[in-house]
Amino acid sequence: MMKIVKIPHPVLNTITTPVAVFDDKLRKTIEDMTSTLTAQKDPEGVGLAAPQVGIGQSFFIMKIGKEPVEAFINPRIVTEEKDKKSVKPNEDDEAKLEGCLSIPRIWAPVPRSKRVLLEYQNEQGELQQKWFSKLKSIVVQHEVDHLQGVLFTQRVVEQNLPLYEEHGDKLERIRSI
Numbered sequence: 001m002m003k004i005v006k007i008p009h010p011v012l013n014t015i016t017t018p019v020a021v022f023d024d025k026l027r028k029t030i031e032d033m034t035s036t037l038t039a040q041k042d043p044e045g046v047g048l049a050a051p052q053v054g055i056g057q058s059f060f061i062m063k064i065g066k067e068p069v070e071a072f073i074n075p076r077i078v079t080e081e082k083d084k085k086s087v088k089p090n091e092d093d094e095a096k097l098e099g100c101l102s103i104p105r106i107w108a109p110v111p112r113s114k115r116v117l118l119e120y121q122n123e124q125g126e127l128q129q130k131w132f133s134k135l136k137s138i139v140v141q142h143e144v145d146h147l148q149g150v151l152f153t154q155r156v157v158e159q160n161l162p163l164y165e166e167h168g169d170k171l172e173r174i175r176s177i
Helices: 024-039 135-148 154-158
Strands: 047-049 060-061 070-081 096-099 103-109 114-123 128-131 163-167 170-175
Touching: 024 047, 024 060, 024 154, 047 135, 060 135, 070 135, 096 135, 096 154, 114 135, 128 135, 135 154
Parallel strands: none
Antiparallel strands: 047 060, 060 070, 070 114, 096 103, 103 163, 114 128, 163 170
């Protein structure tokens, strides 16, 4: 199991370098990251970027529910479809709150595109393109941000949104609009 890096570790604010070698070492790292991600229970993790385990390379994994883990190497969002109805999520809708394994117990509403087209390489280095929507779209955008050295809390501050801290079953607002 790998250790998840927490803020203020500098790797979390550093732009990653592209993966150039698609070998057994990379596949083993992805396997170790998968074990680390699936072990997260409070809260349960759905995505994990290489910087979150101290690796400054451009890749992440995603696991939604019972679906198999997917790896995305050298990802790039090609196209985004914005939600025409609402620019900002409803801050009172807890289902819309985003969190991060590297920033424990902190949550916030983060405006994200409703659909994204991601270009990436698979574990064999083959170029792929795939559309993601709903929760997968949010995870992809969150993890691509990690690869650019951007944390979700930066998005919150940039857009003047509230921030919440988890205390047991309750969320306490720690930053007001």
